[in-house]
Amino acid sequence: MRSRLSHTLGTLGQEILLVVVILALFAVVGSVNARFLSQHNLTSIFVGNAYIAVAAIGMSLVIISGNIDVSIGALIGVLAVISGLLATNGYPIWLAWLAPLVLGALINTLVGCLIAYAKVPSIIATLAMLSILSGGLITFTGGRWISGLPAGYQLAQFRLLDVPSPVWFMIGMTILAALLMRYTAFGRSVYAVGSNAEAARASGISHAATVVKVFAIHGAIGGVAAVLFATQLQVIQSTVPVGLELVIITASVVGGVSILGGVGTVFGSTLAAILFAAIGSSLIFLNVSAYWLRAVQGVLILATVLADMARRRRTG
Amino acid sequence: MTAVTRVLVRHEAILAILFVVALFVLAAQSDRFLTTANLLNQARLMTEVGLIAIPMTFVIVTGGIDLSVGSILGLCAILVGVFWQNAGLPLPAAIVLSLLAGTLAGFANGVIITRFRVPPLIATLATLALYRGLAEGISQARSVRGYPAWFATLGQGELLGIPSQLWLFALVAIVGIFILRFTTFGRTTYAIGNNEAAAEFSGLAVERTKLLIYTASGFVSALAAIVFVSRVSTTRSDMGTGIELEVITAVVLGGTSIFGGRGMVVGTLIGLCLMQILQNGLSLSGVRGDGTTVVIGAVLIVAVLISNVLSRFSND
Numbered sequence: 237m238r239s240r241l242s243h244t245l246g247t248l249g250q251e252i253l254l255v256v257v258i259l260a261l262f263a264v265v266g267s268v269n270a271r272f273l274s275q276h277n278l279t280s281i282f283v284g285n286a287y288i289a290v291a292a293i294g295m296s297l298v299i300i301s302g303n304i305d306v307s308i309g310a311l312i313g314v315l316a317v318i319s320g321l322l323a324t325n326g327y328p329i330w331l332a333w334l335a336p337l338v339l340g341a342l343i344n345t346l347v348g349c350l351i352a353y354a355k356v357p358s359i360i361a362t363l364a365m366l367s368i369l370s371g372g373l374i375t376f377t378g379g380r381w382i383s384g385l386p387a388g389y390q391l392a393q394f395r396l397l398d399v400p401s402p403v404w405f406m407i408g409m410t411i412l413a414a415l416l417m418r419y420t421a422f423g424r425s426v427y428a429v430g431s432n433a434e435a436a437r438a439s440g441i442s443h444a445a446t447v448v449k450v451f452a453i454h455g456a457i458g459g460v461a462a463v464l465f466a467t468q469l470q471v472i473q474s475t476v477p478v479g480l481e482l483v484i485i486t487a488s489v490v491g492g493v494s495i496l497g498g499v500g501t502v503f504g505s506t507l508a509a510i511l512f513a514a515i516g517s518s519l520i521f522l523n524v525s526a527y528w529l530r531a532v533q534g535v536l537i538l539a540t541v542l543a544d545m546a547r548r549r550r551t552g
Numbered sequence: 553m554t555a556v557t558r559v560l561v562r563h564e565a566i567l568a569i570l571f572v573v574a575l576f577v578l579a580a581q582s583d584r585f586l587t588t589a590n591l592l593n594q595a596r597l598m599t600e601v602g603l604i605a606i607p608m609t610f611v612i613v614t615g616g617i618d619l620s621v622g623s624i625l626g627l628c629a630i631l632v633g634v635f636w637q638n639a640g641l642p643l644p645a646a647i648v649l650s651l652l653a654g655t656l657a658g659f660a661n662g663v664i665i666t667r668f669r670v671p672p673l674i675a676t677l678a679t680l681a682l683y684r685g686l687a688e689g690i691s692q693a694r695s696v697r698g699y700p701a702w703f704a705t706l707g708q709g710e711l712l713g714i715p716s717q718l719w720l721f722a723l724v725a726i727v728g729i730f731i732l733r734f735t736t737f738g739r740t741t742y743a744i745g746n747n748e749a750a751a752e753f754s755g756l757a758v759e760r761t762k763l764l765i766y767t768a769s770g771f772v773s774a775l776a777a778i779v780f781v782s783r784v785s786t787t788r789s790d791m792g793t794g795i796e797l798e799v800i801t802a803v804v805l806g807g808t809s810i811f812g813g814r815g816m817v818v819g820t821l822i823g824l825c826l827m828q829i830l831q832n833g834l835s836l837s838g839v840r841g842d843g844t845t846v847v848i849g850a851v852l853i854v855a856v857l858i859s860n861v862l863s864r865f866s867n868d
Contacts, residue, residue, distance in 0.1 A: 531682060
């Protein structure tokens, strides 16, 4: 019980740290260039990156269960194109919004089965999916962008109480996932499977079924992210954003989800996604070339992982 | 041990039969396939993947993985161009410095994995982002062209009627076969993959062996970068993106267990050839480049499934 308490405190520490870093970043960059804090810029930071935060929720579940998914960027690209094609080919808009969720869950259920029942390691299964999905997407679309989207399709441009809808999705889904992970038997089984697979098996938790469910949920959440991604502009780029899976994994890991599984919360990953978005925007306002963004992300993920390992060794 | 050897023999026999069947099918499909010119050209094209696949076989036999090889390739390619064109160094010096940088990058992977006990998957996923980020930051998306004519000999020339880089590849492959089969280092590599704790308690140099293997992986990735730049006569920061997938597919297809402990360089070579003629045959029969990555992904999953089934079979 005590170890659980200290774990909770430990991950909460990560979240408080993230909030402090985000506020400090806003203060420093804002004092160098006041336009950074303009409402226009703040809105674009959140709206343009909320889908990453949403996808990071599912990724956190996957990593907590002791797995990894490098195909999520490609999946988001494929689902966004499917959504766009449905919308432009006269299907009802609600179907274009809903189909990515269902398809995402179905595709990832298949991946989950490969991992859980056929014992293909998650890195291999999802690496293969990455190549199948991204290769298939480019072959199918030829890299053409989808335009001529019908009116009322742009879900991500809607506002409620003057707050853009992606922000509502980000907050709402983070809270939902946090409740799911904390207060349901399923949530506890995800932690159990990730922290000690043998013990989980001994206490009657089906390892395979839990992993498949985690991947199915992750796929559905990826579908939501794909809809937010597809509906933010007037066109849909039919190529997979390069390195998107790394940004999402980095958000989860920097958010305090332990790479060894079993530990972490979804609040942290959402905060980390906000931090990345803010860093990306800061580079522009500080006149640093955006080409350094990925290097900064690499340093951040490496530093977090090393800190995680050091903390684990200290606590035993 | 005999059971393991039997499975290996069987796996390689299956592969060899598959290879011959594929040769016949493809030769029947296109009369441009089974010509010396085409086969030598295919061998030229597979050299970069093949080079990296040799140390990757060692990495996977220890039960590890190196996802950063494509980023090291990209970083080293950029560094050759930058050292030569921007820093004004003579090209041979630029090549040596770039090889050093790749070795250092691999060494850094090894240190993170052995000293800080970060799982190889996560360590190299982080450095995948970091090294690619450095390549992008350093190059600022500018490509370098205009290499002197002599430099093209390595990537485009011939020696005794055989593409020059194949001699280099053959040398690296023979060194790899020799070390893995006939040296203490090779036996330590297998021991680590079979049971790392046991290997450590038997007094084997586990840390040093792993450190050397990841360092070698970095060095050979840099070597592949030089061959790549020489072959295409330009340098771009996105070079080698996704090459880790092809490398890992070749190794796993070649019978090396993704869980470590068994595998041979010869198997990797057969896996590599099989993959290359599959890609070539597909493109000759009209499938575009992106379509072949779909096939590679599918082949990777099937290869792991077969290897899982075979190993379960041998356990009975």
